[in-house]
Amino acid sequence: MIIPQLKIGNLTTPIPIVQGGMGIGISLSGLAAAVANCGAIGVISGVEPGFNFEDYYKNKYETNVKALAYHIRRAKELAPKGIIGVNIMTAINNFEDMVRTAVKEKVDIIFSGAGLPMKLPELVKDSMTKIAPIVSSGKVAQLICRQWDKKHHYLPDAIVVEGPEAGGHLGFSLDQLDEMENFSLVKLVREVLEAIRPFEEKYDRKIPVIAGGGIHNGKDIGDVLSAGASAVQMSTRFVATYECDASDAFKQTYLNAREEDVMIIKSPVGMPGRAIKNEFLDKVYKNEKPGDIKCINCLKPCNPKETPYCIADALINAQKGNLDKGFAFAGAKVHKIDKMMSVRDLIQELMEDLKKY
Known part of the structure; x- marks a missing residue:
């Protein structure tokens, strides 16, 4: 397979991988910058980024805002030519302040899930920051597109669809997780593509779909790209890298x-x-x-x-x-990881594997 570029508006990256945002403190500026320097999209987690700052327990809201700004600036300094994103869950208590901070710091793209980010378009208005909701079904993708179109005359710059094999909090019920074969990532990608097609036709532009959850190797990447996805989101594999911000x-x-x-x-x-x-x-x-x-x-x-x-x-x-x-969140295929690698070696391995697809 020829490796496709990922294009999100005026953002273009040669590696069709988005490193998923992992909280708390697993993907901060260190990991995000390393990924961005390799031609993929590096993502900072917006969940409690100030946890290791001095004033966190005295004034956590203000500290988290300062920490997010710090990590965006640091990532941009470490990867001046790379694309840096942040993942800001709609469920956090200071969602709007964190989004405004990311926009002020001119982050390239905001990914947002764990709820319906209906107010996101107005929060990035008149900025260059792209926005990408995270969904678990075509139905949710359609709902967000319909509401954004109706209220803001705006479409998502990209959409991330996460399948049931993802790590961390999942957008599926326990009953659905017992029937994962009915919610395969390839099937979900096709479902989302079908759901957003009318909006793409109305606005005469493509909405890139990024697929995540259970992506481990080049074959996994090839499967979802062949189904119509523009890129993949990977999180778990980036934890076992030297540059990951975790201990x-x-x-x-x-x-x-x-x-x-x-x-x-x-x-x-x-x-x-x-x-x-x-x-x-x-x-x-x-x-x-x-x-x-x-x-x-x-x-x-x-x-x-x-x-x-x-x-x-x-x-x-x-x-x-x-x-x-405490404990570690992880994706369904974490047991397949058997060694530490650099981010560059990991991405190179994945792309060489994808070429053989």
């Missing part, structure tokens, strides 16, 4: 993971998620509420009085390597 202990969790260790959990925010089983999760599922857990108050759906633990605090501990007080 070595977090990365080792990926290297040690077996297929039977990958499990679906019910997150405190009410969504299913895919994670790597460990003692912390074992205790949670035995209803042993972990001690010394701080409520970060990060996500709108979370009720601190009812939750068995703070998802943000657990993920911060995991990022720092304290896996006894």
